[in-house]
Amino acid sequence: MKATIDKLGRVVIPKEARRLTGMRAGQKVEVIVEEGNVLLHPIEVPKKAVRIGEFTFIAPEGTIEPLTDAIIEETLTRIRERNFEKDEDN
Secondary structure, X not given: OOOOEOOOOOEOOOHHHHHHHOOOXXXXXXXXXXXXXXXXXXXXXXXXXXXXXXXXXXXXXXOOOOOOHHHHHHHHHHHHHHHHHHHHHO
């Protein structure tokens, strides 16, 4: 896969690379330079177990960016593409 760096130093990560890695718009990444290569590592959001009544669920610690319609649509598209690929394999 190839990409181009624009005048401001931005690179658009190809859709297929985002799909394969689960990266999404707005996700924070750590940029590492190692042996002449640029590596992007997702920054994980710290999580904690929260109990409300009889239910326990995982929630982010601190604040996170709000879930937008665009993020939801992108997630649904990725799930549909994966399901379609699984159906084709069978």
